[in-house]
Amino acid sequence: MNLLFLTFVFPLIGFLLLSFSRGRFSENLSALIGVGSVGLSALTSAWVILQFHTNPPADGVFNQLLWQWMSVDGFAPNFALHLDGLSVTMLGVVTGVGFLIHLFASWYMRGENGYSRFFAYTNLFIASMLFLVLGDNLLFLYFGWEGVGLCSYLLIGFYYSERKNGNAALKAFIVTRIGDVFLAFGLFILVVQLGTLNIQELLVLAPQKFSVGDPWIVMATLALLGGAVGKSAQLPLQTWLADAMAGPTPVSALIHAATMVTAGVYLIARTNGLFLLAPEVLHLVGVVGAVTLVLAGFAALVQTDIKRILAYSTMSQLGYMFLALGVGAWDAAIFHLMTHAFFKALLFLASGAVIVACHHEQNIFNMGGLWKKLPLAYASFIVGGSALAALPLVTAGFYSKDEILWEAFASGHQWLLYAGLAGAFLTSIYTFRLIFIAFHGEAKTESHAGHGVSHWLPLGTLIVLSTFIGALITPPLAGVLPESAGHAGGDAKHSLEIASGAIAIAGILLAALLFLGKRRLVGVIAASAPGRFLGAWWYAAWGFDWLYDKLFVQPYLLLARLLARDPIDSGIGLVPRLARGGNGLMSRTENGQLRWYALSIVGGAVLLLGVVLL
Structure with a gap:
């Protein structure tokens, strides 16, 4: 476990080599450095995780001090790494899924301008995310937090020659910065009130200093929630995530599966002891997640861009994780974070294969009939889509999502349970709408299947992990996160499993009825006055961009003109x-x-x- 520091050193070395090459390296050498550095990080992580399980440290925690960061008037945060069951889980997800995405990107990005620049950014992305999940104090975590924000800006705007891509990058940067400012406020409150930002010390000192519902702990956790909402694209700071699809498809997979958007979930889970002292704020976490997952589900129903559909599905699944955190289902939230990383990386990489095969066409209505020509991509969408829809028994998504629904029920949050079930129904419909329209019916574009080990190996590995096999990987969270209310099962849990499974299957059947064949019924509904209104409203993601433009952007521009x-x-x-x-x-x-x-x-x-x- 002493090699833990190498997990982020390798990607940092890759970043530095590629950055200072100034594009002079060949594509093969750039891929070797970019993919190889993350591969070495993944191998180191595998060794560390193996040692953690076979020779567990005392109290289940391993700390590695690198150096002291600063010392100011008794405030002395360190560059130190903290490894426990939660960070082990995140370490495996970030480096394992991150490596598969890098390997696929070496095929996907061939021939693109800025090939070495792409891998420099993604290597820094992985290193920053590892800072975030391994840091033993909130200041070190915040350092990685800002690092992933910077990398998201660079990667979303990778194709900077087009103005819309630069605008999407700016939007992501500005919106997530709003959340980051709230997070900074939370850190200020905690360091003033408790004198430290060491996470373990905070969890010990907070119950001694604050009573339940104390105004200071309420303000601190609200600020932490603000940061989490921004980074994990939850209401009301969710508007950046769909526009982030402007970046290359492997970037979308990296942001949505292995890094960044899961940071908010990790932050709340890591600081669980603080949120338990503010039960109203914890309940608000669940409400935010429930509302977001339903709103994102409706928005995904009418999108036409293959990547935007998956983006709204990510927003919805993150809503499930927030819902789980809000009802105290800490382990279920992290379990779903892990399984979601598997099937969402699979879906995004498969969408990249489809986009390349269809000559960079992204509108699903301009595809059709792809299942014969792209069998691997089709299999990836069937397995990944089934996991996203939580198809019973055979998919990883069923086990993690069902755990969330059960614990929402067991904790007495009935309305959150209903929101979760509604979201499951919507997920099945929009997921298989995408599959039926893009892969079935009449072919509308020429396509060619991809080849090479860097194309099929990541997809094949993620296909396996998206089945029930992925659900067999149990995050070692015992003793790290508090016990949740719903561990006891029985007939009620089995009944809920049957109900949620039936809802998922019903959604798939409804999608088949509506979107297979001539789609006449959908056409009639879409052409009606309510259909046109709701379709436009949902397509615009409930008009949040319009609302924020009127409330914030236009007044700001007016003020700028007045102050010119x-x-x-x-x-x-x-x-x-x-x-x-x-x-x-x-x-x-x-x-x-x-x-x-x-x-x-x-x-x-x-x-x-x-x-x-x-």
Whole structure:
């Protein structure tokens, strides 16, 4: 386990080599460095995880001090790594899934301008995410938090020559920065009140300092939630995630599966002891997740871009994780985070294979009939889509999502349970809508299947992990996260499993009825007045972009126009202008004419006498 630091050192070395190459490396060498560095990180992680299980450290925690970061008036955070069951799980997800995405990207990005630049950014992305999940204090975590934000900006705007891509990158950067500011406020509150940002010390000191519902802990956890909402694209800071599809498809897989969007879930799970002292805020976490998962599900129903459908599905699945956290189902949230990484990486990489095969066509209505020509991509979508829809028994997604629904029921949060079931129904419909439209029916574009080990190996591995086999990987969370309410089962749990499975199957059957064949019924519904209204509203993701434009962007632009000639500067500048004007006026009196001077003396004397007399 002493090799733990190498997990982020290898990607950092890859980043530095590729950055200073200035694009002079060949594609093969760039791929070797970019993929190889993450591969070495994954191998190191596998060794560390094996040692953690076979020779567990005392109390199930391993700490590795690298160096002291700073020491200011008793505040002395370290660059130190903390390995327990939660960070072991995240370490495996980030490096394992991250390596598969890098391997696929070496095939997908061939021939693109900026090939080495792409891998430099993704290597830094992996290193930053490892800082985030391994840091033993919130300041180190925040360092990685900002790192993944920077990398997301660079990768979303990778094709910077097109203005819309730059705008999407700016949108992601600005919206997530709002959440980051809230997170910084939370850190300020905690360090002032408790004197430390070491996570384990915070979890010990907080119950001693704060009573349940104390205003300071409520404000601190609200600020932490604000940061999590921004990074994990939850209501009301969810608007950036769909536009993030402007980046290359492997970037979408990296953001949605292995890094970044899971950071908010990890943050709340890691600081669980703080949220338990603020039960109202914890309940708000669940409500935010439930509302987001339903809204995102409706938005996904009407999208036409293959990647945007998957983006809204990510938003919805993150909503499930927040719902789980809100009902105290900590282990279920992390379990779903892990299984979601498997099937969402599979779906995004498969969508990349489809996009390349269809000559960069992304509109599913311009595809059709692909199942014969792209059998591997089709199998990937069937398995990954089934896991996303939580098809019973055979998929990884069923076991993790069912655990969330059961614990929502067991904890007495009935409305959150209903939202989860509604989201499951919507997920089945929009997922298989995508599959039926893109892969079945009449072919509308030419396509060619991809080849090579870097194409089929990541897809094949993720196909296996997206089945029930992936669900056999149990995150070692015992003793790390609090016990949740719903571990006891029985007939009620089996009944809920049957109900949720039936809902998933019903959604798939409804999707088949609506979207296989001529799709006449869907056409009639879409052409009706309510259909046109709801379709436009959901397509625009409930109009949040329009609303924020009216509330924030337009007033800001108006203010900028009003302040284009800064009135404060103008007011301050009035004083020297008056002085210069007075100087010019008085200078004109110095003309060298004796009569003028005599007249001035007489005029001054008369004025002075008048003042005295009055």
